[in-house]
Amino acid sequence: MTSTLSLPTAAGRRVLIPLALAQFICSFAGSSMNVMINDISADLDTTAQGVQVAITVFLLVMAALMIPGGKLTNRYGRKRCLMVGLATYGVGALLSAVAPGLGVLILGNSILEGVGTALLIPPVYILTTLLFVGTATRARAFGAIMALGGIGAAAGPLIGGLLTTAISWRANFGFQVLVIVVIIVLTRKLEDPLPADPTQPFDGVGAVLSAVGLVLVVTGILAADNNTWLMLGLMLGGAAVLAAFFWWIRRQERSGREPLLPMELFRHRVSNLGLVTQNAQWLVLMGASFTVGAYLQVVRGYSAIATGGVFTAATVGLLTTSLAAERLARRYAQRTLIVAGFVVTVAGIVLLLTLVRAFSDVWAFTPGLLLIGLGLGAMLTPSVNVVQSGFPDSLQGEISGLSRCISNLGSSLGTAVAGTILVSELTRNGYAAAMIALAAFGLAGLAAALLLPHDSPDRGAV
Template identity: 65%
Template sequence: MRADSRALVPLALAQFICSFAGSNMNVMISDISHDLNTTVAGVQLSITLFLLVMAALMIPGGKLTDKFGRKRLFQLGLIVYGVGALACAVAPGLGVLVLGNSILEGVGTALLIPPVYILATLYFTDLTSRARAFGMISAMAGVGAAAGPLIGGLITSAISWRAAFVFQALVIVVIVVLGRRLTDPLPAQPDREFDVRGTVLSAVGLILIVSGILLASKKAWLMLLMIAAGIVVLWFFFRHVRTTEAAGKEPLLSMRLFGSRVANLGMVTQNLQWLVLMGTSFVVAAFLQVVRGYNAIQTGLIFTAATVGILGTSLLAERLAKRWPQRTLIETGFFVTVVGVCALLLIVAWSTGGALALLPGLFIIGVGIGLMITPSVNIVQSAFGEKLQGEISGLSRSVSNLGSSLGTAVAGTVIVAGITRTPERSYALAMLVLAIAALGGLLIAERLPKAQPSGGPAADGTTADGGADATQTEVLEIDEQQNGKRLEG
C-alpha cells in the first residue's frame, strides 16, 4: 500500500475518536449524574480512569505490536473499543459505565493507538511526508479532544448522552472498513517474549499515583500513602527492567529509550500539553454546567473556540516545520498556552461577563496546543530506528495519556472539592494549577537544543553519541539505515 491519504485516513480517524472519548463526557456531567444517580465526582472518576487505563497499558500495547503485528493489534483494539462504547450506551448505572468507558474503551485505545504512530512512521519515510502525517494525526488528536465537548453536547441535547457512545461505535465501524487495506510493513514475531511482570508493575504504579491524587480532597493521609506506594512500585519496575536486560532478556521497556535527552524532553512536553488541554476541558465544562447551569450543547459550543485554534495551527504543521526549528514551535506553543490559561483565569475570576468571556482564552489555548503538539510527537518518534518503534510509540503515548489523566485528576480534584461551596475560588485555583503546568512546559522546552547535532543513529536504533540527541536531521539518517544505504558526507 502506498503511503498516501488512504493509509493516513483510518489512522488519523482512530486517533480522533480516542481523543474524542477522553473529553466528550465533560459536557455530559449533569445528564449522566442525574440519569445514573451519581455525582460530579463519579463522572470525574470514570473519565480519569479511562485516561489512566490508556496510560497504564499503552507501553504494553506498543510492545505487543512486535509480537502480534501492527495491523492485527490495531483491528483488535477497534473491536474492544467498540464493545465498550456499546456497553456505555446501555449502562444502567455507574459501574457498567466505568466498565465500558474506563476499562474496555481504555484497553481498546491502548491496543490501537501505538500501531497508529508506528505505521505512520514506517509508511512515511522522509522528513516532509512524516511531518505531514504526524501533523494530520496530531491535529485529529487535538481536534478530537477539543471537539469532544461540542459533538458530545450536540448529540446529548438532540438525543441523549447514550447516543454519543453509539456515535463512537459507528465511527469504529467506519475505521474498520477503511483500515482493511492497511498492510503491515514488518512481519509479526509471535515467538517474541512478553514481560508480564513488568506490565503489572508499571500499571499498578501508575494507577496508585493517579488514584492517590483523586483522593486529595477526602483523606490527605491516604493520598500520600497511595502516591508513595505508587513510587515504590515504579522503582521496583525500573529495577526489574535493569535486571532483565542484564540477564540478556527482553523487558517491557528498554532503558535505551531514556538515553536520548531530546526524546526525554519531548515526552515531558507531550505530558504537559495534554495535562493542560484535558485539565482545562474538564474544569471549564464542570464550572459552566454545575455553577452557571449551562446544558450540554451550550457548554460544547463554548469549546468550539479551542477546536478552531487547534485545527488551524495543527494543519500548518508541515509548513511551520520547514520554516522554524521544532524547539521554537514548542516554546511558542507553551508561551501562547500560558497566555490563554491566564486569560481564562483573569476573565472568569474578575469579570461579570457571561460564558462568552471564555472564548478568547480557549481559542488562544487551542492555538498554543496546535503549534507544539506535532513537533513534540515528531521529536520523540523520530529519535529511534524501526527496531524500537513499538516501544517508543507505546512509551510516548503512555506519557501523553498520563498527562491527560493527571490533568483531569489534579485540576478536576481542585475544582470538585469546592465547586458547591466556593465555585469561583475553586475554579481560579484549578486554572492556576494549569497555568503553572504550562509555564513548566515552557521552561522544559527551553532546554531543547537550538542546533541540530550531527551524530546519527546506531544500528540498534539509538543515536551514535550514545543516545544523547535525535532531531529532524537524524530522521533522514534513520531512513537511510532502513533502506540499507550508506550515509554520505
C-alpha cells in the same frame, strides 16, 4: 508491501484517514463526557465526582496499558493489534450506550474503551513512523493525525453537547460505535510494513509493575479531597512500584533477557525532554477541558449544548495550527514551535483566569480557549516527532507505547489534578485554583522545551 519512500498522495490518504480517525475517536472519548456531567449524573443517579472518576479511569487505563500495548505490536503485528483494539473499543462503547448505572458505564467506557485504546493507538504511531520518512513528510502525516486527535479532544465537548441536547448522552457512545465501524472497514486493506515476531518474549512482570505504579499515583491524586494520608500513601506506594519497575527492567537487561522497555529509551536526553512536553500538553488540554466544562455546568448551570459551544474557540484554534504543521515545520525549528506553543498556551490559561473572574459573560472564555487551541495545535506534532524520530525502526513499538503512555498519563493527571481541585470547591475560587495549577504545569512544559537543542527547519521538498 507499502513503500516508505514514495507513498503516492492517494495511497498516503488511504493510510492516514483510518489512522487519524482512530486518534480522533480516542481523544473525543476523553473529552466529550465533560459536557454531560449533569445529564449523566441525573440519569445514572450519581454525582459530578462519580463522572470525574469514570473519565479519569478511562484515561488512566489507557496510560497504564499503553506500554504493554506498544510491546505487543512487535509480537502479534501492528495491524492485528489495531483491529483487536478497535473491536474491544467498539464493544465498550456499545455497553456504555446502554449502561443502567455508573458501574456498567465504568466497565464499558473506562475499562473496555481504555483497553481498546491502549491496543490500537501504538500501531497508529508506529505505522505512521514506518511509512513516512523525513521530518517534513512525517510532520505532514503526524500533523493530520494530531490535528484530528486535538480536534477530537477540543471538539468533543461541542459534538457531545449537540448529541446530548438533540438526543441523549447515550448517543455520544452510539456515535463512537459508528466511527469505529468506519475505521474497521477502512483498515481492511492496510498492510503491515514489518512482519510480526510470535517468538518475541513479553515481560509480564514489567507490564504489571508499570501499570500498578501509574494507577497508584493517579488514584492518590483522586483521593486528595477525601483523605490526605490516603493520598500520600497511594502516591508513595506508586513511586515505590515505579522504582521497582526500573530496577526490574535493568535487571532483565543485565541478565540477557528482553525487558518490557529497554533502558536505552530513558537515556535519550532529547526524547526525554520531548516526553515531558507531551505530558504537559495533554495535561493542560484535558485539565482545561474538564475544569471549564464542570464549572459551566455545575456552577453556572449551562446546558450540554451551551457548554460545548464555548469550546468552539479552542477547536478553531487547534485546527488552524494543526493543519499548518507541514508549513510550520518548513519554516521553523521544532524547538521553536514547542516553545512558542507553550508560551501561547500559558497566555491562554492566564486569560481564562483573569477574564472569567472579571466578567460574567460567557464570551469571557473565548480568547483564552482560542489561545490554548492555537498553542497546543502548534506543538503537538513537533513534540511527537522529537520523541519518535530519535529511535530506529526496531524500537518504534517500544517508543510509541512509551510516548502514548506519557501523553495519556498527562491526560489522566490533568483531569485528576484539575478535577480534584475543582470538585473539592465548586465555586469561582475552585475554578481559579484549578487554572493556576494548569498554568504551573504549562510553565514546567515550557522549561523542558527551552532545554531542547536548537535544530533547523526542514526546507526540503516532500
